[in-house]
Amino acid sequence: MAKYLMLKHYRMSSDLMNYTPMDQWSPDEVDAHMAYMNAFADKLKDSGEFVDSQALSPEGTFVQSGGPGKPPVTDGPFPETKDLIAGWMVIDVENYDRALELAGELSAAPGKGGEPINEWLELRPFLDHAPSVDE
Amino acid sequence: MIDPDPLAEAELRELVPAVIGILVSRGADFATAEDAVQDALIEALRSWPSDPPRDRRGWLVTVAWRKFLDIVRSEGSRVKREERVMAATLAEPETSAESGDDGVPNVDDTLDLYVLCAHPDLSPASAVALTLLAVGGLTTKQIAAAYMVPESTMAQRISRAKSTIAGSRLNRPGDLSSVLTTLYLVFNEGHSGDVDLVAEAIRLTRSLRAMIDSAEVDGLLALMLLHHARRDARFGPDGRLIALADQDRTLWDRRLIVEGIEILQAALGRDELGQYQAQAAIAALHADAQTVEDTDWVQIVQWYDELLALRDTPIVRLNRAVAVGESDGPGAGLAELRGLDESLPRYFAVEAHLRERAGESQRAAELYVRAAERAGSVAERDHLNRQAARVRSGQGHRP
Numbered sequence: 001m002a003k004y005l006m007l008k009h010y011r012m013s014s015d016l017m018n019y020t021p022m023d024q025w026s027p028d029e030v031d032a033h034m035a036y037m038n039a040f041a042d043k044l045k046d047s048g049e050f051v052d053s054q055a056l057s058p059e060g061t062f063v064q065s066g067g068p069g070k071p072p073v074t075d076g077p078f079p080e081t082k083d084l085i086a087g088w089m090v091i092d093v094e095n096y097d098r099a100l101e102l103a104g105e106l107s108a109a110p111g112k113g114g115e116p117i118n119e120w121l122e123l124r125p126f127l128d129h130a131p132s133v134d135e
Numbered sequence: 136m137i138d139p140d141p142l143a144e145a146e147l148r149e150l151v152p153a154v155i156g157i158l159v160s161r162g163a164d165f166a167t168a169e170d171a172v173q174d175a176l177i178e179a180l181r182s183w184p185s186d187p188p189r190d191r192r193g194w195l196v197t198v199a200w201r202k203f204l205d206i207v208r209s210e211g212s213r214v215k216r217e218e219r220v221m222a223a224t225l226a227e228p229e230t231s232a233e234s235g236d237d238g239v240p241n242v243d244d245t246l247d248l249y250v251l252c253a254h255p256d257l258s259p260a261s262a263v264a265l266t267l268l269a270v271g272g273l274t275t276k277q278i279a280a281a282y283m284v285p286e287s288t289m290a291q292r293i294s295r296a297k298s299t300i301a302g303s304r305l306n307r308p309g310d311l312s313s314v315l316t317t318l319y320l321v322f323n324e325g326h327s328g329d330v331d332l333v334a335e336a337i338r339l340t341r342s343l344r345a346m347i348d349s350a351e352v353d354g355l356l357a358l359m360l361l362h363h364a365r366r367d368a369r370f371g372p373d374g375r376l377i378a379l380a381d382q383d384r385t386l387w388d389r390r391l392i393v394e395g396i397e398i399l400q401a402a403l404g405r406d407e408l409g410q411y412q413a414q415a416a417i418a419a420l421h422a423d424a425q426t427v428e429d430t431d432w433v434q435i436v437q438w439y440d441e442l443l444a445l446r447d448t449p450i451v452r453l454n455r456a457v458a459v460g461e462s463d464g465p466g467a468g469l470a471e472l473r474g475l476d477e478s479l480p481r482y483f484a485v486e487a488h489l490r491e492r493a494g495e496s497q498r499a500a501e502l503y504v505r506a507a508e509r510a511g512s513v514a515e516r517d518h519l520n521r522q523a524a525r526v527r528s529g530q531g532h533r534p
Binding site: 001003045046047049050051052092093094125128129 | 254258259260261282283284285287288289290292293294295502510512513515516
């Protein structure tokens with residue numbers, strides 16, 4: 001089995017985001033979108049492939065060490081970082097093809113007019129522990 | 136398990152497959168038998184500390200059978216009830232009928248259980264989970280922790296695996312090779328959580344070997360022991376990965392090496408060569424070398440040829456290229472890489488190593504970086520980045 005992170009972005013640069021943003025959907029369309037996401041997670045729980053799912057607030061703070069004995073420095077949000085992480089789902093699946101299949105399915109969540117948004121999801125493998133064989 | 140005493144827990148776990156086997160031989164379906172034994176284990180852990188039974192296995196069989204009947208009686212589904220009613224209406228056999236006067240476990244039932252849990256209809260991950268549960272006697276919680284998934288996810292995986300094999304009977308002759316594949320997968324998972332999967336794989340392979348006469352089971356056990364012998368040398372005090380060539384060989388466990396080589400030699404003497412024996416032979420040649428310079432690379436290449444004849448995979452070819460690079464020089468090793476797909480795991484790591492040996496430091500450093508970007512684990516990634524840094528700073532291979 002292999003663990004993958006499916007990363008969902010809030011907004012990507014406009015050439016990558018080719019669907020109507022959620023704030024322009026009707027409440028029912030938002031509900032349908034959420035129901036799709038929940039049903040997707042439930043399906044993975046049932047198939048024994050679900051590990052974790054979390055959503056993140058769009059508001060965040062950039063933090064940097066202020067040096068020895070000084071409080072940390074905060075800044076941001078930086079206007080130039082357009083790409084925000086909206087949330088993620090972690091799956092544990094048999095192979096890469098299965099991960100692709102699931103990411104494709106999640107990407108097709110319904111949006112405006114009930115049409116699949118087909119958003120870009122980022123799929124990244126976990127670095128697991130080292131195997132027990134070293135030749 | 137909830138028992139704080141690990142020894143008692145280990146003893147209890149060893150009884151699990153035999154007890155499941157007895158319930159199934161009485162007519163219970165596997166899935167319910169497994170549930171019943173889990174329930175009986177919980178009761179054992181509760182009552183044994185204050186009231187230890189004289190015949191622990193007999194006690195478990197009796198209690199698990201009672202639990203089985205409870206489950207069948209309380210089962211709401213009519214269909215399932217019909218499936219189970221045959222078993223439930225059987226009179227409970229005399230305990231002595233299967234536990235035997237000498238208390239020897241019922242070997243055939245346990246062997247059949249290994250085969251059932253590695254059923255070819257199961258995905259590898261399901262076979263692993265089911266084997267650890269029913270043959271290894273681990274709890275769902277322990278298996279979930281070992282594979283770092285939520286307990287509910289592992290429970291679901293196990294439940295689906297049980298349904299997949301619901302129609303299979305224990306006494307069907309199965310494919311031993313899928314059992315060996317499953318055990319080797321457990322071994323390769325290493326150790327995480329509070330369960331040492333390497334130790335568990337070795338224990339289960341030892342137990343399998345006691346039940347069946349097979350050169351390949353011997354070969355797999357030898358392979359595991361020879362790799363396990365190097366465990367203490369494979370990681371530095373700070374947890375960093377140490378390549379085979381750089382390991383402190385005095386840290387290798389000679390006792391395990393001797394045992395592995397003895398088992399392997401006896402297996403090879405039977406002239407029934409298989410992939411695990413061939414892999415163990417390669418591990419044994421490494422184990423035999425007092426220093427890395429003493430390594431008999433020519434013989435290792437010969438064993439890779441044997442392995443290729445048995446199982447021609449790109450991974451075997453890649454590993455063979457490393458051995459060829461050592462026996463015939465890096466140019467020959469690089470020639471072996473031609474025709475292999477760059478997307479193979481560790482391809483760039485192998486090429487980097489060969490380029491470095493060929494004196495192409497600049498190219499080697501670039502390849503180590505590429506290999507690090509594609510590493511499958513943090514330890515491997517850090518190791519490869521360290522290799523790139525070492526080559527760039529102009530240091531030789533072994534500091």
